[in-house]
Amino acid sequence: MSEETFKSVKDLPSTRLLCGGTPMCSGCGALEALHEIYDILGKKTVFVNAAGCMTLLSIYPFTPFRGSWLYTAMASAPAGAQGVRDALDILIEKKQMPPEDDLQVVVLTGDGAAYGMGLSSTSAAIDRELDFLYICYDNEGYGNTGQQFSAATPHAAKTATSKGPRGYPGYKKDLFSIWAAHKPPYVATVVGSEPLDLAKKIEKASELKGPRLIIAFSPCPTGWGFDPKLSVEIGKLAVKSGVWPLKEYIDGKVIHTKIPRKRVPVEEYLKVQGRFSHLFSPKRNEELISEIQARVDAYWKEVEG
Amino acid sequence: MYRIRFHGRGGQGMKTASRILGTAFFLEGFEVQDAPRYGAERRGAPIFAYVRASKEAINERGIIKEPGLVIVADDTLVAMPAAGVLQGVTEDTVILIVSVIEAELWKDRLNFPGRVLTVIPPGEGQSHERAFTGGAIAGAAARLTGAVSKASLEEAIREELIPLGTKVVEENLEDALSVYEFMAEHEGCVAPGTAIAVEGFTPPNWVELPFEDARLSSPAIHAEATSEQIKTGLWRTVRPVIDYELCNRCSWLCSTFCPESAISVNEDGFPEIDYEHCKGCMICMTQCPPHAISGVLEREAKGGEDNET
Numbered sequence: 228m229s230e231e232t233f234k235s236v237k238d239l240p241s242t243r244l245l246c247g248g249t250p251m252c253s254g255c256g257a258l259e260a261l262h263e264i265y266d267i268l269g270k271k272t273v274f275v276n277a278a279g280c281m282t283l284l285s286i287y288p289f290t291p292f293r294g295s296w297l298y299t300a301m302a303s304a305p306a307g308a309q310g311v312r313d314a315l316d317i318l319i320e321k322k323q324m325p326p327e328d329d330l331q332v333v334v335l336t337g338d339g340a341a342y343g344m345g346l347s348s349t350s351a352a353i354d355r356e357l358d359f360l361y362i363c364y365d366n367e368g369y370g371n372t373g374q375q376f377s378a379a380t381p382h383a384a385k386t387a388t389s390k391g392p393r394g395y396p397g398y399k400k401d402l403f404s405i406w407a408a409h410k411p412p413y414v415a416t417v418v419g420s421e422p423l424d425l426a427k428k429i430e431k432a433s434e435l436k437g438p439r440l441i442i443a444f445s446p447c448p449t450g451w452g453f454d455p456k457l458s459v460e461i462g463k464l465a466v467k468s469g470v471w472p473l474k475e476y477i478d479g480k481v482i483h484t485k486i487p488r489k490r491v492p493v494e495e496y497l498k499v500q501g502r503f504s505h506l507f508s509p510k511r512n513e514e515l516i517s518e519i520q521a522r523v524d525a526y527w528k529e530v531e532g
Numbered sequence: 533m534y535r536i537r538f539h540g541r542g543g544q545g546m547k548t549a550s551r552i553l554g555t556a557f558f559l560e561g562f563e564v565q566d567a568p569r570y571g572a573e574r575r576g577a578p579i580f581a582y583v584r585a586s587k588e589a590i591n592e593r594g595i596i597k598e599p600g601l602v603i604v605a606d607d608t609l610v611a612m613p614a615a616g617v618l619q620g621v622t623e624d625t626v627i628l629i630v631s632v633i634e635a636e637l638w639k640d641r642l643n644f645p646g647r648v649l650t651v652i653p654p655g656e657g658q659s660h661e662r663a664f665t666g667g668a669i670a671g672a673a674a675r676l677t678g679a680v681s682k683a684s685l686e687e688a689i690r691e692e693l694i695p696l697g698t699k700v701v702e703e704n705l706e707d708a709l710s711v712y713e714f715m716a717e718h719e720g721c722v723a724p725g726t727a728i729a730v731e732g733f734t735p736p737n738w739v740e741l742p743f744e745d746a747r748l749s750s751p752a753i754h755a756e757a758t759s760e761q762i763k764t765g766l767w768r769t770v771r772p773v774i775d776y777e778l779c780n781r782c783s784w785l786c787s788t789f790c791p792e793s794a795i796s797v798n799e800d801g802f803p804e805i806d807y808e809h810c811k812g813c814m815i816c817m818t819q820c821p822p823h824a825i826s827g828v829l830e831r832e833a834k835g836g837e838d839n840e841t
């Protein structure tokens with residue numbers, strides 16, 4: 228493969244390696260991103276999955292994966308990945324496994340693990356220059372346990388633990404910058420509704436060595452309160468409104484891969500989701516809506532210079 | 533003791549229904565247990581909820597195996613073994629199904645000696661946007677037991693749903709009261725069941741398993757893509773149908789967006805939907821540029837199949 232593999236959407240794979248029959252919710256944006264990613268990484272992978280919705284993918288004796296997968300505690304997927312990487316290296320070194328059978332080690336966790344509980348073990352793994360790919364599917368809350376807020380929850384969103392009239396009082400943590408501050412070979416943001424951008428980035432990441440980290444924005448019909456059929460539309464709106472910037476960190480620089488020139492008002496994105504309905508009814512909360520808009524505008528002002 | 537079992541799909545308000553009914557019983561001075569149960573499956577998958585209510589202390593625990601009333605909020609669940617709708621029913625059990633199909637026909641199909649009732653879902657034939665609320669289901673159960681007054685039902689709805697806003701409360705009240713009226717002629721048809729005594733308990737046939745090496749006893753899966761065997765197509769209530777006359781063959785779109793990997797691309801570049809696994813999220817319908825995919829109610833699509841065969 229080379230950078231030229233995915234020039235247009237027509238080049239996207241249609242192999243559908245991740246098979247159906249999983250217990251994920253109908254319309255799950257995380258599952259959508261994962262199957263797009265899996266088509267590019269292929270089955271010579273071993274997924275190390277921290278507790279969260281996606282750990283329910285493989286429930287004995289059923290799995291949608293064609294390669295390996297294992298389950299770790301919520302904070303320790305990068306530590307698990309270290310063990311797997313070491314084991315593979317030792318097998319190859321002792322000639323108990325031919326090098327061509329080597330596997331790509333992929334950490335898969337939710338935002339609860341990535342932005343919170345598992346952040347220190349990730350930081351340590353990056354420090355050790357562990358050769359692994361980290362995929363965080365970001366559904367902006369502890370989805371599996373009923374959508375409590377996490378450090379990835381956006382300001383004002385209603386969650387199971389922020390039900391008041393102003394929603395979540397905190398602000399979404401900038402995990403991209405935290406990861407990039409470690410100066411790893413690659414960090415990127417993706418979303419399943421932009422499959423070409425996603426394919427290019429996953430391909431690029433899989434060709435590099437060392438710690439490579441991806442945050443996949445994952446619209447969650449159950450946790451965010453919208454009809455499953457809108458899942459892709461909401462992903463697109465997040466990009467078009469500027470709420471979810473598509474970018475990558477490579478060679479010490481941050482590059483935006485898709486700059487929405489005419490951004491749609493964030494309101495368009497907010498009003499289709501139950502978790503923001505208190506901003507619009509019974510009374511419109513102009514103050515909070517403008518605050519959210521102002522933060523997005525400020526971000527892009529800095530990007531566009 | 534009243535033992536009521538609810539069957540629905542994740543997202544259909546069964547948990548809410550059980551909470552409302554439980555609270556309403558409580559307001560009537562009953563001892564109450566109410567609990568939802570779901571497995572690993574999520575929104576769209578079959579789920580269960582249980583309510584026990586008694587004037588005496590309740591010593592039973594866990595799932596309800598001998599229900600006095602079974603409520604099925606989605607009639608596509610009846611034929612689905614995993615939903616276990618008929619589990620433990622006796623001729624004294626009352627079954628209420630939310631369905632446009634007549635009760636007599638259900639009784640026939642199920643070959644069930646007891647009482648079967650149906651209630652027609654709202655907006656049937658107009659749109660499938662607004663589903664039956666949990667309030668409606670609670671209202672039906674309340675009237676069928678005859679042990680819950682209208683006032684307690686209303687109070688329970690307000691108490692349980694006020695955090696969700698006044699619109700939700702109003703919708704649920706409207707549904708609950710109309711179903712409560714609709715069920716008037718069957719008031720009290722659900723009789724409280726007798727207490728289950730320890731003497732009558734037969735222990736299950738325990739099987740002793742020998743201690744195995746971790747290599748054998750740990751839950752390792754040695755085959756790939758085994759989840760193929762799980763037919764998540766049964767979750768679907770609306771079916772996406774492709775009109776191949778309109779299809780542009782831009783199948784990389786629908787096939788890529790489908791979270792379930794349920795749309796494959798055939799040799800001619802046309803998308804093909806795997807109905808055994810499609811959960812009916814309808815993302816493909818909303819994303820198809822030439823609008824070649826439409827939504828057909830699963831019941832009607834199934835009906836068509838039955839007629840063909």
Ligand SMILES: Cc1ncc(C[n+]2csc(CCOP(=O)(O)OP(=O)(O)O)c2C)c(N)n1
Nearest residue numbers: 278279280301337338339340368369370371
């Ligand atoms: C140390 C620890 N605390 C709590 C839990 C319970 N738990 C299981 S999954 C989960 C939610 C994880 O959230 P996230 O990482 O965002 O993944 P999602 O569920 O959203 O897919 C929690 C809290 C756990 N498994 N381990």
Ligand code: SF4
Nearest residue numbers: 251252255280370447
């Ligand atoms: S709760 Fe959200 S992230 Fe989890 S399986 Fe359901 S849709 Fe996906």
Ligand SMILES: [Mg+2]
Nearest residue numbers: 337338368370
């Ligand atoms: Mg999460």
